[in-house]
Structure formats: C-alpha cells, structure tokens
Amino acid sequence: MSALLKGLRLLNRADPFVEVTVSARGEHVLAAAGEVHLERCVKDLKERFSKVSLQVSPPLVSYKETIEGEVSSMLENLKASKNSDYVEKTTPNGRCVVRVHVMKLPSSLTKVLDDSSDVLGDAIGLKSGKNLDSQRSGILKNDNPTEVLKKRIMDALESEILSKNENDKDYVDKCKSKWLNLLRRIWALGPRQIGPNILFTPDIKAESSDSSILIHGDCHVSERLGFADDSSTSNTLADIPSNVNESLNKEAKRLESSVISGFQLATAAGPLCDEPMWGLAFVIEAYIYPYLGQYNESEPHQQSEQYGIFAGQIITTVKDACRAAVLQNRPRLVEAMYFCELNTPTEYLGAMYAVLARRRARILKEEMQESSPFFTVHAYVPVSETFGFAEELRRGTSGAASALLVLSHWEELSEDPFFVPKTEDEIEEFGDGSSVLPNTARKLINAVRRGKGLHVEEKIVQHGTKQRTLARKV
Template identity: 25%
Template sequence: MCIDDKESIVKKGTVEDAYIWMGEKLEIIDDVPCGNIVALAGLRRGNTGATVTSCEEVDAHVIRGMNFTVTPILRIDIKCTQINVKNCLVRRIERLQLLDPMVISSLDDDVTGLFIGGVGELHLQICRKDLQDNVASLGQMTSSSPVVSFRESVHLWSARTASVRSLSIQLCMKARPMKAGLAKAIDDGRIGPHDDPEARSKILEEEFGWDKELAKQIWCFGPYNTGPNILVNMCKEVKHLDKIKDLVVSGFQQASKQGPLFGEKMWGICFELRDAVIDHKIDPKNFVYKREIVSNTKKVMYAAYLLANPILLEPMYLVGIRAPECHLEIIYQAIYEKMGHVLEEAKMPCTPFYNVKAYLPVRKSLGFFTNLRARTSDQIFHQQVFDHWRVLYSDPLDPETEAGKLVVETRMKKGMGKMEKVSDYEK
C-alpha cells in the first residue's frame, strides 16, 4: 500500500518479487536481512517517494526511503538517429532511474533533448556504458562529453520594478537575492511548501529576518514546487487576482526552471509580485488567456532578474585525497592549477599517509583525478562530493568576462541564439 501524505491518496499494489543486488546483477530472494538495498517488483504504478507499508499487517511497518547527500550536477547529451533505438533508450533510461534514484533525465519527444545526469564523472561513465550495452544490437547511440550544471542567481535588488503589459493583463515584479542560508535550507528540506504556514513564517522571521505577515503571502516555491526560489504576493487590493494565481504560479515554475541567461535553473531568488492590473472579462480557463498570462509572468520575471545584477553559480566539490608525504607537493600544485582551494592537511596517526581536503570547481574536475593518479604513480586514494554553489565574480552579461564567455559558449551549444535584453521582455 502506498500513501501520499501530500494529497491523501492511497494506492494498493502487489509485490511480485523481492531482489537484492549482487554486484551488477539482481538476485531473487525470499527475505532480506537488515542493511541491504531492496528492489521490489510490481509497485511501478505506486507513488514514487511515498510511504510504503503492508496492508496485511495490523501494526504497519514503514519502509523508509533513503536520504541522499549528493546532487546530480553533471550530464551527458544522448543522440540517436533511428526511432527504434530512441524508444529502446527511453525504456532503458526509465529502468535506470528505477534502479538508481540519483540519475536524472529529460525524455523529450525531440531526440536532441535527451540527456541523463549524474553525480560525477565515473557515475556517468557507468550509466553511459549501461545504455550503450543495451542498445548496441539495435543501432548507434552517441553521447557528448560531460556538461556541468550551473545556477542563475542575482546579487542585488532589481534596480526598478519590471512591468509587462498586454491587452488583458499587466504584471509588475521585482527580484531580490535571498538571505544567506535560506536557499540551502530549502534545498535541504528544512523549509518547503508543505510546512505549516505558521511554523514556516516563524522560521523565516526568526532566522532570516522576514516580516511575519509577508512570509504568509508566499504563493509557491520553484522549480518543481520545491526548489530554492520563492514567489511572494505583495499586491494590495488587486481585483480578480485569485483568477490568475494558478497561471502566474505556472509561469513562475517555468521561468525558475530555465533562466534567461542560458536556460539553467534559478537559485536563491525571491520574486515579489508588486502590482497587477487585470481585465474583469478575463477567463482563466480560456487557452488564449492562459498562454498570455503564463507568457507575461515569464517575461516579467526575466526582466526583473536582468535588472537585479545577474550572477552565475558554479558547483563545487569537497575533495578528500589520501597520499604519502612525497606526493603532497604534486597534489597542491594540481589543485591550484584547477582553481581549487586547500582547506586542511592532516597526518593519519601511525601511518605514512596524509589527508588533504580541498574545494574543487566541478567544471575543472573532469579528468583531474585520472591525471593526478598518473602523476603520483597511482599512490593516492580520493573521494569527492558536491558541497556548495560558488559565485563566479564576473558579469555574465559581458561576453569578455569569464562568466560571460561561459554564457555565450553554452547558448551556442544549446542553439539559443542572441540573449534578449530587458526592453525585449517589457515591450
């Protein structure tokens, strides 16, 4: 039985078989001892991420989901020319996501939009090999080099209120950066859309300096309704606002999922709806009005974003390297060559080894450890995990800066064309 607390939906399913992982294979077993990862067949139609329990037990025993401390920050684009290969790929990617919850994907109708994302270079190599092995008999599949995910954020308040007007509606909005720690608290699940409004308002007021009444005016989080961006209603006595609320929220979700710089997710931004003028004849159920409102919401968000000193955030690894003392100089040199930063160095008691901890930009990490092992004759042991998003302190709107070059390069790869200006969105 699957119970989704968010929508109070109960679904029943029958477990057909239980499996346990043995290397790369799944073995059917009758019972599973504690400490193992279990695969249950037959519950595919259940709610992903919901509570699962047995309906035959008088005292229900909850099977709890695993908590992950990693984030998919690398992806590879996948292309194929034959439709039968694509169909096979889609099915295999769906199965891969069932087996590995850390795999993300985009299953668009357009073949060029197909990609998988993972937590690291080795993770993606394993996923890519799995896909290639399963479609090799049908046709050719090609994949790109790993691409790093960035985040689009802002540094200051919008210089002025952005405004977008059409025949039926006018929306006015400002963007501002969240206070330090709030976006991470949302990412970590401490604050979210399903919290009690009073409790959430109290946390926002006491820890992040929000006005308590303003905190109650949060319309939604995004993208995906849970992301680290917030839409707040600051309108006063606007008629017919309830009519368009759901459509404004929909536009917010789309805009926060694909920012205006180069289509990456937004991060750590609070959008304030300052004012709205709505035609009393507007029908939110009419497709034309729906499209108009959603489109205007995206435009006014993009304009507000560009008016708020845009910045790029890049993912950073926390790296741990264990090596003998004779290789420490090589390790330090390799880290600094890749714009990394050493945090600490500590000798392991009663051993000839040292532990080095450092921050390393993910975009500079591709091939880093392979090269480092070669330079140290394979005498190092390393681990890395996503730690935080770091600001790239250069103007992403200036094509001559480091951030600007990344934006131009990525837009070209995605076929996005020339970047729009604030005036293009507000016209």
C-alpha cells in the same frame, strides 16, 4: 528509443549498481560509480544490450542562476521597491501592466527550502516525492513534518539575523516581526511549486489611482506551512475596495493562475542560460485595466484573435518581466561544489596542489597524519572541473595520491559574466578588450547555451587582418 529503453533495463539487471531514472525534464539519467564505470556502461549499451549506435555528448553539468546582493538589505529593498526599483512590462493588448521586483533570499533559508522539497510538496498538497520517507527518518513519529519545517525556516532566519547584528536586541526583534509578516504573504514557490524561490503577494493597501485592479493572489502556501490562517487571509481580501467593477474583479481572480504560471516558467529557466533560478524572492504586481471606450461583447473575441488569449499574454509578460528583473540586478551563476578529501605523500604535495589550482579548487585545510608520511587535504572543487580529475591526479603524482569526492553544496560564482573594463582604473588593472583575462562565468554560460542550441555572442573572426589568403598559383 524503444531499443535504448530495453537496453537500459537489461543493463540495470546485469549491473545492480547502475541506477536508471527519469528526471523532471523527461531525460533518462544513467547513474554510475565514476567515469570509468560510466564508460563501461555506455560500451555495454552499444555492443551488448541495446545494439544501437549512440552519440555520447560531453558531460552535462547543472547550474543555477541568482543575483548579487546583500541579504541584510532585503527588507529595506522591499520597502524601496514601491518607488522605482522594478521592471515594468505591458501585455500586447495593453490591458495588463506587470511590475516585478526581485530580491535575494538568505542563504540559510534557501538551503532549507532546497533540502525540504519533498516535505514542501507533501505540505502544499502535491504528490509526495520518493525521498519523503528518507527526509522523515530524522523526525520523531509524533512530530508533524510541516511543523518541523516551519521551525527550521524560523531557526534559519534567526541565525541569519543574529549573524548580522547580535548585540542590538531591538533590531533583532524588528527584523523577526518583518520576516513573519513576509512569511504570511507567500503566494507560491518555484520552480515546480516546491523550489527555493518565493513569490510574495503584492501589498493590498497600495491602491491604484486609476480604474485598474490589482491581481492580489492568495497566501495558500503560508496557510499550508502554518505561517498564516484563514481568518488573516480573509481579512486581507476584505481590504479590496468595494467600488471596483465586479466583472473586472472576477476576471482578476481568474487570472491569478496565469501570474503563478509565468512565475513558474521564469524560475524554471533563467535569463543567463535557461537554468533554474536559486534563492530569489519576487513581488509581482499585475494591474488589469477595463476595456477602453464602450464595451462590446465581441471585443474579447476580436482581441484574442489579434493578440492571443489574454491569460496566455499575462503568462508570457510575467515570465519576461521576471527574467528582465534578474538581468537588471547583476545576475550571477551558481555551480555545484564537491567536497574533496585527498591523501598524498609529502614529496607529491606540490604536484597535487598544481592539479587543484588548475581545477579552480579552494583549499580548506591540510594536516599531516601522525606516524605516517601522508598529508590529508580538504578542498572544495567545482563539479564542472572534476571530469578527468582522478586521471590527471594519478598522472601528476605517479599514482601516489587518491581523492574522495562528495557532493557538498551550491555556491555562487562571484565573477560578473557581463564584465567589460570601461573606466580608466579598470582598463589599467584588467586591460582593454583584447588583453582582458578570460571570464570563467561567461565561458560556462556559453558552453551551456551552445549545448542547448541558444544564441551565443561570440566573434567568428577574431582578427580580420590576420587571415591568410589561400591562392592557387598555376
């Protein structure tokens, strides 16, 4: 490993265009200009700089995980979550019951949170990111970055509300007030405390009929972003019933960090293929119960020896409940998209479209350049489909077409990774299990899981009756 790190430093000196960074996962990332440049860099590492044998894996692509759902019904779903639409799990010692409800955030709000990670880290109190100055470059010196971020969040929500129902002013005002109340309840962001997923504090007014106490959380993120002040938070905490056991109340206060840790772990690795979650809102209700029977001072020590530390049990239970809630609400895969601009002569237009169709590209527009025989085509191409794209495009068009790829956005893959035809209409349209079309989302998930060493559900023997027996005949 030391030889590889030394070789990376030498490669960076020899080729200033190469960038070597360390990701949040601890991986050493080698950034190059393209596939040909990357191949040359790997060859130089092997033969000149590191002089060690390297095993190069297939290209790794990052994905994200979300759920399917209408954003317009998020507020209604939040109100209905008090009834039955939640996932409930209990810690091994039975002292904590965790209920999790998950909803989908508006895409505009998700984009603002995703693009403002460094400003969020600076506002919440984390270490400022290296790109903070670049994000502040478009902000006037007299403006507060937190206030600008708050305005961007409100503008994103307002545009989302107006796009649904622009004519009904009462409906727009009602939705704005509901969203303001929600933004005052932000407990944490995830993953890494600055991600595009939100953890809301539970409703304090929902009192439990038994002797349990709710871990209510603290809205410090809302305070840092300017959506709530200290007085509103203190008034909320004052609503906690005073007749609860004081020791149980102190224990619940200590365990707030465990709930946040479970939320961070769940959003950092989703249930589909351990990729980060994207654009989700969680409401976690964790109820702490007192010890059953007569309390004994040695009982906590005995339970920790049998089940593990109570804080660790809550972390694991919250993480499992969040992942189960995502699986229950029709999970979807989110993939990165390139904006692709292609220039090609008229006679090679058909061959270029054939290459784009094989790469799952979505054509945006095409136009002919004036006073020239060239067409300009704009399209969105998934990042996972761009490996070898330039070479195939040159081969298909005899080198006449050229492409420019720029990272554009994240896009949800609408295909259900767990789809299996069950009803008569579905079987008639898609066929039975043997003739159903390949599931793209499932194929991508299996590829990521296989690369990470996770369990993959696949048949080793596809057709048991079609195997041949190799007999040795003497």
